[in-house]
Amino acid sequence: xxxxxxxxxxxxxxxxxxxxxxDDQLDLPKGNYEKGYFISNEGPFNNGxxxxxxVGEDGVVSQNIYKTVNNEDLGNIVQFMxxxxxxxxxVVNNSHKIIVANRFTMKKITTISGNGINNPRYxxxxxxxxxxxxxxxxxxxxxxxxxxxxxRTNEIIDTVSVGEGPEDMLIINNNxxxxxxxxxxxxxxxxxxxxxxNTVSKTLIVGDVPNSIVADNKGDVWVxxxxxxxxxxxxxxxxxxxxxxxxxxxxFLDFDLHEHPEYLSIYLxxxxxxxxxKVYEMAAQSSSLPNSPIEGINGFFYSLKANNGIxxxxxxxxxxxxxxxxxxxxxxGALLETIETGILPGAVIFQ
Amino acid sequence: xGRQSSRRKxxxxxxxxxLNIFGGKxxxxxxxxxxILFLSVSIAGxxxxxxxxxxxxxxxxxxxxxxFNTGYTVEIITDTIINNEINSLGNFLQKNANLYFxxxxxxxxxxISLRGTSASxxxxxxxxxxxNSSLNGQTDFNTLPINSFDGIEIRKGGGSVLFxxxxxxxxxxxxxxxxxxxxxxxxxxLGGGSFKTFKSNIQGIVSNEKYFVKISLNAxxxxxxxxxxxxNLINENGQFKNYGIHSTLGWNFDDKNHIVLxxxxxxxxxxxxxxxxxxxNSKLINxxxxxxxxxxxxxxxxxxxxxxxxxxxxxxxxxDKDLLNSSQNRSQNLFSKYSFNYFFxxxxxxxxxxxxxxxxxxxxxxxxxSQNDIEVYALLHHRVFxxxxxxxxxRKGFSSNFEIPFIxxxxxxxxxxxxxxxxxxxxTNYRTPTFNDLYWEPGGNPDLKSEKNSSxxxxxxxxxxxxxxxxxxxxxxxxxxxxxxxxxxxxxxPKNVQKTSGYGLEFSIKYKKIIDDHNFQFQAQYAYTVSxxxxxxxxxxxxxxxxxNSNVSYNYKRTYFNYNLQYTGxxxxxxxxxxxxxxxxxxxxxxxxxxxxxxxxxGFRINxxxxxxxQSVAYRPMPGRNFELNINYKID
Numbered sequence: 001x002x003x004x005x006x007x008x009x010x011x012x013x014x015x016x017x018x019x020x021x022x023d024d025q026l027d028l029p030k031g032n033y034e035k036g037y038f039i040s041n042e043g044p045f046n047n048g049x050x051x052x053x054x055v056g057e058d059g060v061v062s063q064n065i066y067k068t069v070n071n072e073d074l075g076n077i078v079q080f081m082x083x084x085x086x087x088x089x090x091v092v093n094n095s096h097k098i099i100v101a102n103r104f105t106m107k108k109i110t111t112i113s114g115n116g117i118n119n120p121r122y123x124x125x126x127x128x129x130x131x132x133x134x135x136x137x138x139x140x141x142x143x144x145x146x147x148x149x150x151x152r153t154n155e156i157i158d159t160v161s162v163g164e165g166p167e168d169m170l171i172i173n174n175n176x177x178x179x180x181x182x183x184x185x186x187x188x189x190x191x192x193x194x195x196x197x198n199t200v201s202k203t204l205i206v207g208d209v210p211n212s213i214v215a216d217n218k219g220d221v222w223v224x225x226x227x228x229x230x231x232x233x234x235x236x237x238x239x240x241x242x243x244x245x246x247x248x249x250x251x252f253l254d255f256d257l258h259e260h261p262e263y264l265s266i267y268l269x270x271x272x273x274x275x276x277x278k279v280y281e282m283a284a285q286s287s288s289l290p291n292s293p294i295e296g297i298n299g300f301f302y303s304l305k306a307n308n309g310i311x312x313x314x315x316x317x318x319x320x321x322x323x324x325x326x327x328x329x330x331x332x333g334a335l336l337e338t339i340e341t342g343i344l345p346g347a348v349i350f351q
Numbered sequence: 352x353g354r355q356s357s358r359r360k361x362x363x364x365x366x367x368x369x370l371n372i373f374g375g376k377x378x379x380x381x382x383x384x385x386x387i388l389f390l391s392v393s394i395a396g397x398x399x400x401x402x403x404x405x406x407x408x409x410x411x412x413x414x415x416x417x418x419f420n421t422g423y424t425v426e427i428i429t430d431t432i433i434n435n436e437i438n439s440l441g442n443f444l445q446k447n448a449n450l451y452f453x454x455x456x457x458x459x460x461x462x463i464s465l466r467g468t469s470a471s472x473x474x475x476x477x478x479x480x481x482x483n484s485s486l487n488g489q490t491d492f493n494t495l496p497i498n499s500f501d502g503i504e505i506r507k508g509g510g511s512v513l514f515x516x517x518x519x520x521x522x523x524x525x526x527x528x529x530x531x532x533x534x535x536x537x538x539x540x541l542g543g544g545s546f547k548t549f550k551s552n553i554q555g556i557v558s559n560e561k562y563f564v565k566i567s568l569n570a571x572x573x574x575x576x577x578x579x580x581x582x583n584l585i586n587e588n589g590q591f592k593n594y595g596i597h598s599t600l601g602w603n604f605d606d607k608n609h610i611v612l613x614x615x616x617x618x619x620x621x622x623x624x625x626x627x628x629x630x631x632n633s634k635l636i637n638x639x640x641x642x643x644x645x646x647x648x649x650x651x652x653x654x655x656x657x658x659x660x661x662x663x664x665x666x667x668x669x670x671d672k673d674l675l676n677s678s679q680n681r682s683q684n685l686f687s688k689y690s691f692n693y694f695f696x697x698x699x700x701x702x703x704x705x706x707x708x709x710x711x712x713x714x715x716x717x718x719x720x721s722q723n724d725i726e727v728y729a730l731l732h733h734r735v736f737x738x739x740x741x742x743x744x745x746r747k748g749f750s751s752n753f754e755i756p757f758i759x760x761x762x763x764x765x766x767x768x769x770x771x772x773x774x775x776x777x778x779t780n781y782r783t784p785t786f787n788d789l790y791w792e793p794g795g796n797p798d799l800k801s802e803k804n805s806s807x808x809x810x811x812x813x814x815x816x817x818x819x820x821x822x823x824x825x826x827x828x829x830x831x832x833x834x835x836x837x838x839x840x841x842x843x844x845p846k847n848v849q850k851t852s853g854y855g856l857e858f859s860i861k862y863k864k865i866i867d868d869h870n871f872q873f874q875a876q877y878a879y880t881v882s883x884x885x886x887x888x889x890x891x892x893x894x895x896x897x898x899x900n901s902n903v904s905y906n907y908k909r910t911y912f913n914y915n916l917q918y919t920g921x922x923x924x925x926x927x928x929x930x931x932x933x934x935x936x937x938x939x940x941x942x943x944x945x946x947x948x949x950x951x952x953x954g955f956r957i958n959x960x961x962x963x964x965x966q967s968v969a970y971r972p973m974p975g976r977n978f979e980l981n982i983n984y985k986i987d
Contacts, residue, residue, distance in 0.1 A: 044924070044925075044969070046626075047455075047626045047627075047628075047968055047969045047970035047971055048626075048628065048924070048969055048970050049627075049628045049970070073627065073628050074628075075628045075629065076626065076628040076629035076970075077629075094628075094629045095628050095629045095630070096629075096630070137670065137671050137674060138670065139670050139671070139674070139676050140674065140676075229793075229839070229842055231792075231793035231794065231842055232793070260839070262839075262840075300837075300839060300840070302840055316837070316840065318836070318837075318926055319837055320892065320925055320926040321925040321926040321927035321929065322925065322927055322929055343925065
């Protein structure tokens, strides 16, 4: 063995050792999209694919990341996405499927589809179970259901029939609260499914067209009801409903007849919603609706999310082109940044 | 009306017609004219209409007559070409006239964009009466089988004065021809092709000097299950079966009066095919019933023309074809048109007309509604010198449901030297709101105004015995365009918000050479189109900047060969022009052979010869290479 060989092996050994120690000290990134947040973009109405936009902690914006990673389209109308465990669950409405991918790398894992998924809308998860609201045939008011998915195997294990037009959902105290917005019609209920038995235990009447649902720190559930719009010929006012999770008593705060609020979001026990092109803030303890909006925030947004002292408001613009995400300072209302998104940005989801 | 129909050359014309063409002094006898006209009506191939007498033109083509459109380009496609075709009107025009269509997949809804305008900005007519849908203002070019008609007239450029609402990019007329001559003939066309496609057309004509009867039946069905290239998908749920019955009954009452009754029933039953990203289980059924009564009275110095029509259209859309609930909407129109042409002398004539329409609509999204429209127009035709002709015209309409603007137009044709002409025109035009725009529930906006447009063009054309050459540039500006815009995310309403402006260039060349039995023809067309959405300063979606088409055909005795090459430039699919569909080249070839004294023709076609993977609408792939075998049998 000559000196050169000895030196080489020693060098290799040192290198190996050095890299090992480096591994011990640093958290290797789990993927390009580990930090920051996502925007799910529905995509064009008729023909085409929705996309996912990622915004990194450093503000770097990456468009169409699912296709970049997997070299395939997500499908038609990416209605929603949700993060659970290591995975992201992407709800593709008009392709009637849920795509499961790694939440850090966006690498596709599998697709959930079949008879148990028909016009899927929203996804929530808890205890290795995922729940998907489905309209079925939008013209048929009697075929709407919730799909229950085993998140370990990504298999559909059951479906539960619900009333017409299940939309946004929430899990609290092992109960699934389902807004029955009405699909192509207008409904006015929240159904509660006991997850222990997967049966509907209660149906609560709220206002017309319950469009969003959140829970506050005290454990009360808030449901924003838009009311029936004027074009239906049966216009009704919007309502903010508070459901007590202990006794399921519903209390209401009424909007004026022609007021149809949308996109309820909660941050630090303050509620936020969009009404007539303005954004309102209301403390969860408040007993009345706010009179005046947050100064400086104007727009008919396509979704709202309050987080980190910032209001993330998406703008679908003309619905035929790329939309935008506007970031507003929640206290001052100042516009901090505008980020280009995909077509019809429908939801903002934080890592 | 065989393939080798009489080809009129100036030399064969009766002397008084020749005199008239060349500005001779002799005044014509209209009654004789009619006889001549109906004996030799078919004009073979392209570029022949200039040699037709100007007045038979008017009787034949009405407002589409080149006589009233001297400053425009009117392309006339005759039965000699159409009779060989077994195809949808959209595919036929794409192949022969360089028009751009947006097809929602093979056999699905196909809409036109002429000179960068929207689908409702091309007026479509059937024997001179408007047949664009009262509901959406458009024509679906895949619902019209080409061989149900005997002729097509394409007139590009603004034409609302002569043609009414919607003729902004241009106007297309589909016509039945009536010949009072001793004849009995039948024709059977059968075709079969890839993807289990079957086509058939049966026509019979019996006529003499007094009567004319034509009946035509056509049917087409297809599984249409072609594979999407480079995927595991096929064109699921793309099946269609369409049929139609058309008849033309003519009565040559005396040489001055003839009466024609046209009827047409069409039924189009299509599943709406999947896209690359979404399956479909939907279905669309369209039914169109049309009746038209015409009475032409031809005097020594006038033509009086009365048309009474009843048109009904209905569609049923099944979101899920396995369920019975559908949304259904329909409209019915009573349309009457009277036009009177008076010839002061051989150089000056006046064309006046009044159109009255009563329409009703009802259905799942439209409550019972009705509309009354009356419109009047006049056109003065003046030949100043033998080489200079102009028309000036104006129209005003009144509607029960909205205001119709006053519009006017002028055009000019100047023959610089014998074969070389300059054409120019300027027009103002409009499109009235449709039933859907006004009354769709939810969203319809009864306060909509008419869309307004002004257009101009200037062009040159050169023609000799073997060649024809055309170059036209146009400008087009539209305002108050109706656009469905979001009021809230799920509530949209049409508003007069869009402004567009555009310009472009059209070029066409045709050449033919006959040496003994060898007949060679070449034609090529190119269009460059800019159509700008003025509020964002971007090209409109689905308007290609570049579109070209060419046909090379060769005929030797009983053998015929054609090569068709089409180019469609890239189109944008988002209003910001951030996304687009790639451009594509399409090649189609056809070979046919005649047998049995030319009574039997067998043809073979290869469509999309080079198996191009292309899309007309995003995410809707079109078929790859496919084959067709056609048999055409005539009994005279």
